[in-house]
Amino acid sequence: MRILKYLFLLFLLLSTAFVVFVATQPGDYKIMRKKEINISKDVLYHFISDTTSLNDWSPWEKDEISLVNKNLSSTDSIAHTIILNEEKTSSLFHFQKTKKGTIVTWEVNGKLDLKLKILSVIKGGATNVVGSELEKGLANIDHYLVNEIANYTIKINGLVTKNTTNYIQQETTCAVADFQKTSKAMLQNMVSFVTKNDIKITGLPFVIYKTKKTSDNKTVFAMCVPVEEEILTTEGSEISGGHFDSFLAVKATLNGDYSHNEKAWKEARKYMNKSKLSENLIGKPIEIYKVSLPKERKPSKWVTEIYIPVQQKISAPKPESTEVAPSSESNLNTNPVQ
Template identity: 40%
Template sequence: MRIVKYIFLLILLAAIAVSVYIGTQNGNFDIQRSKVINVPQPILYNYVDDYKNWEDWGPWAEEDKSIQYQYAGKTKGMGASYSWKGKDGEGKMNTVKTIENDSLFQKIYFEDSEPNDIIWGFQKTGNGTKVTWRMKGKMDFMMKFFAFFSGGAENMMAPMFEKGLKNIDNILVGELKNYSVTVNGLTRKSGTYYIKQTLTCKIPSLNKNMGILFRKITKFTKDNNITVNGAPFAIYNKFDTVNGIVTFSACLPIVEEIFTSEGSDIEGGRFYSHLALKTTLKGDYSHSKEAWDKAYAEIAKHKWLENKSGKYIEVYKVGVNQTRKSSQWVTEIYIPIVEKPKPIEVPLAVKDTTAVQ
């Protein structure tokens, strides 16, 4: 029994010694990994910026299938946040600063520990983007403990960073390659009432501003109990490639005509049924230029005339609100076409049989 007590005492002393050693180690760490991914800079930036996408590429989900995610009202941009619970504990993350298409600055909290910093950098390189994922901060005792038995913080965390970047590469490149453009032909675009918000901006910031406007008018419909009657769409009023300017309206179809108060930046509108060339893009919206180009090539082929005073429309039948897989997004493009005038029917002359011979 005395030997057992001595062995137990030695084990206890060893555990105390290891704990003291771990506790006195420098807890500062700074780890980063980079990868070149063959997608445009804005696409990669926007994908990482949205916390809802982290479920798909996060390497920790492969280690812990029980992880549960919770999202706040805002999941992208400055002020976005989300939290999680898993077998190894819980945590949360929030975005504290963004530089569009360039960098993201985030804070990550594990349990009740002090936050650590996460910094993302996006640098255009050739036909792709070099993305850098960096995390720095100070480890608490438990992180020091795990790092000690993993061979250090670098060995503990760096493989997760590498796996995460590889997952992003596989998802984005695979999704972007999977798309199709179909020129459906002439059709009658049905008319509708709608609410809209209009903006003029630089063409590179179109997608960002489109999202902002759709969120505003969606909130407007909910706050005012307005029934939305179909998929969201955009009307392009001006697309000036020479000066890099676009004027567009983000729109939601509604059942009845509405009138907003004077000075409101949200207005009611209506367009009537009209002839249009329909083209369908299935896949990521980054291929929209190809879809528009094919549509215009079809117009030139048949020598149709555009109705310059008509509505140039994109309908977002399936988008990010339905699925995060961009290969499944469906965008319908409608270019207004001048209708050929119907020939006037002249009645055939009828011989008057009552005339005097």
Template identity: 35%
Template sequence: MRIIKYLFLLFLLSLVAITVFIATQKGNFTIEGNKIIHSPKATVFNYVNDYKNWQNFCSWISTNPTIKTSFSPITFGKGSTLNWESPSNTGNLKTLYTKGNDSIVQKMEFNDASFDVFLSFKDTLGGTKVSWKSNGKMDFMMKVNTFLTGGTQNSLTKRFDKSLANLDKTLNFENNTFNVKINGIVKKLETFYLREAFTSKISDITRNANVVFPKIETFCKQNNIVLNGKPFIIYHTYDTIHNLTKVSFCIPIKEQIFTSQGSEILSGKLTAFDALKVSLTGNYTYKDKALKEATTYSTTHNIKTGSTFTHLEIFTRGQNETKSISKWLTEIYFPLQPKIIPKTFRPIVKDSLNTATAPIIKEDKSEF
């Protein structure tokens, strides 16, 4: 019995010694992981910037079936948040700011610990180099966990590396699965809409759409305006040489309204028109392939397009409808040039009883 008591006492002393050792260890840490993601930089940035996608690649979320996630109303960009909760841990991420398609700065709260998180994206041979860096201070339980798993660098770096591997695998499949379909000549029906128009770099269209569309939708909610379809973009000009386009970001509405003069958000009416329709299923970054196939089809079938604007894109199915990029659907309409009807000349016969001419009636025209 005495030996057992000594062993038990020795165990308690060892436990106290280990506890003191762990508690007195430095809590500050810096970890970093990086990996080449085999996808274009803009695609990788936009995917990571939206918290709805994190449950697909973030290792401490995707591998835990008990975790419940929730998001802020806007899930991307500055001020957006991701929250998770499970029996073993809780935490949240908040985006403090972003810079172009180059970097994201976040703040993470994990149980009682707090971390600064930095993500950078750089073009490189074969894709995009993503660097994921974090620094912060550990609480006691995190010190215990890292002591048992071989240190902070070992345990947390593994999570980063696993997450980046998941990101590469997910985007590799999703981004390489797409299809372009030529639907043929269709009739695009009349549409009332609200819009914000400006000149943009073609490469910035996705980023600008993520800002402008929610802005117009919020305006509609605040003014009880009924929406009537999916967001769309009208490309008035499309200069690929200078990477510039004059665009209108549009939200369709049920009834025509009139906005006040000087407002950033304007009302408009798109009159019905005949168009060549092309459907792109998959990542929006393959839009150039859809435009190229449309041009080839138009040339082969002698179809003249681009009379009033170059083309129109409707985001029929996107990130709000499905997490799978390969299932996104963008419908593209190219307005047809009106057919030229040869003029016919008829002799003018004067009516001696009625020399008055018929009045000329002018029709209202849309700005498009």
């Protein structure tokens, strides 16, 4: 019994000594890791600066961390304030263009809490503990951008009829490069609006382009949600009601990240030229987000449908026995552009 008592006292003494030793270890750290990623500098900058994408690459659990952009003055670097387990940490990403892609340098400066101090003593220093987390984060960014974003397909569905639709909309102008971030925030606002006002939604959210791309590289668009009945709002409201009648359009489908959107538009216009179809400039091009955030986080599984209004060709009427009226979204020509 006396031996057990001595062993317990010895264990208590050693434990106390260990805690004191850990507590007296240096608390400040500055650690840096690098990785070359085969993606352009601009894509990396926009991805990492978008705080809503944090869960797609962060090496920490989402309930442990929050991220605040501190400095976005250039596309060469991003300064963050990371709040990790209630401790503030300075984070700096730097981007250097290479022949293959971009060297991403991630540097963090912070203080070790007691938990990290214990891990540092066990694993041989803060460099091993925090450094491995930085390496994991860079590997996550590499995997997400190279494997997820690079995986896409474009299909030309052909000529279809788009149904008459009532909708509510919020209109804005932003830089083309900021479209994804801006449209995400607007969609959240629209969802909040319909929930608060108990409005029945009849389909998927979509964008109507007022001007796809201006001379100063901006886009003018309305984020829309289809509704059962036409909505009237008060003058000056940021959200208003809208409506379009059925129209003939060339439809293209992008399976993959939205960064390939311009390629899908080019393929659709190439199909129009090949088929000798003219765009109906009175109508407005539409994009429908059939599969997207927040329900699906993997970009390779996103589905975006593009509708470009075209002018209906006027031709001599066919005999009644052979005339076939196009049905809603029926494919009048489904041969994809090669």
